[in-house]
Amino acid sequence: MKMKRICKKPKHGQLNPADRLSALPDEIVYRIVSFLGFKEACRTSILSKRWKYISDTNPVMELSNEVFSAEPGREDAYIKIDSFLKYVETRMKRYSKQKLHIKKLTLGFPIQRMRFRNTKVALEDKAEQWVKIAVCNQVEELVLIGPKNYEMSDTLLTAKSLRCLDCSYLEIYDYKGLELFPFLESLFFDEVYVDDPMLNRIISSCPLLKHFSLTRCSCRMESVKSIVIPCNSKLETLNLSKSLSKDEGTVTIDTSSLTSFQYIGDLRSWDVHGGRWPVISKDGFLRNLRILKIGFVSICDEVLGKLLSELTLLETLKLCNCSMLKTIRISSALLKEVRLEYCADLLDVSVDAPCLETFKYKGDFKPSMCINSQAGCDISFHIPPSSFRAENFSKMKELLKGLRNCHVFKILLLDEPAEPDKDGIFDINLGEEKLADAHLGPPCDIRELKLTLSSWIFCKSYLSVLLDGVFWTCHPRIFSLRANLRAPNRMIEALVSRLNEMANCWKHPLKRVEVEGANCSDLLKTKKLDLQLRLHW
Structure with missing residues (x-):
């Protein structure tokens, strides 16, 4: 005799625990799904019948798939791509029919031009059709990647609902008489x-534009020669990377609204002197700038x-x-x-x-440096071992x-010197005599010292002098040593x-050496491992 399962009914005013997901308001459910990727959002449809509806009507859509990276010559690739395009x-037709917001x-297409056997439709036509529906x-926000040689239509250029547009591998021609991106931010x-x-x-036609990036x-086949930021512009962030002509390009800034500006020269035409500094601005127009990043540019000391001297509000400089x-x-x-x-x-x-909180330096340690900061500051040096000498400790x-x-x-010595010695070990000429002549004086007290070493410099003489120099320079409360241990076991033992x-040793009053996560005998049997040692004073 089968017994019936008795289910307790929830008391008045209480929700059935199994139905709590279904009881959530649409706004909260859409908010949750918006943080998920395309595949994860689709998987939520199994939670309940209502969540299947939510997945199909999600206002955040990511229609970019890895199927486009498949080899077109394979039959299964055609089937896979064709299935994705049909999906x-x-x-998109469902959204159009139901007029869903x-x-x-995100529409991601292959960069190269291609037609598919089953669809017999060019991807440019598909992109245009789906953009019109959107x-x-x-x-409000559109990310459009390819297809290559797709010409942006006037439908998108005049979209009044659009607030953010991210485009790659497209073509934009002159559209006269159109009001372009009236509400774009x-x-x-x-x-x-696109031409100049x-x-x-x-x-100039986007009165609400705040963030602009050109990469x-x-x-x-010619780089952009002239960019003008008009005086009535509300632009706050400007990012120009590898687009401006090296010899003739200019950036004219006639607005004082900018708070962040990044300019990276064209690496393809960059030589030992880089491209010239192209910015033209009147005095005081950059007074509100808080972030400035400059790269691959021949800018002199005076400029x-x-x-x-004009950037009184600057907070970040790179x-x-x-x-x-x-x-x-x-x-x-x-x-x-x-x-x-x-x-x-x-x-x-x-x-x-x-107020300086972070100072980072990468390259040969040639310059003399003086830093005056009253705040708690983090210092980082990324130096090739071949350029590291005993006099660097005094600096x-x-x-x-x-x-x-x-x-x-932080001290990072990661790059490899030119040639190893006869035993295959990269030994840097950091002599103990040079360290003794450096006259370092009493060490400075700091909170934590992080030393990162390449496995190529794990020779005993270099390591011994390096550690001596580091501890004569500063006395940290915590010392972290990180190394990629591809060196021979004898170097790890050293x-x-x-x-x-x-x-x-009386010169280095360390109380003990601790190895986190494993003991030394286990480490010696491992060929490749990230090792952390914390030494306590």
């Missing part, structure tokens, strides 16, 4: 084919000095591959972050910033003296042995 077609739509359904172009007049017309864009710079002098009350990377001729760096020591409190001091010696 997208069905879903589209908040964000515009009719009041799309963010515009991102990557490898878009049309580009400047788009910038690797050109017209008729940079004049520019920095200079990368600016090979003409020899001296950098910064004095700012609000500056919080400075990054200097691979400025080959740099000889002198002086930073007077009471680091002087730098630490200018800080009231150093939270984290590392652990030297650290144990330092723990018992």
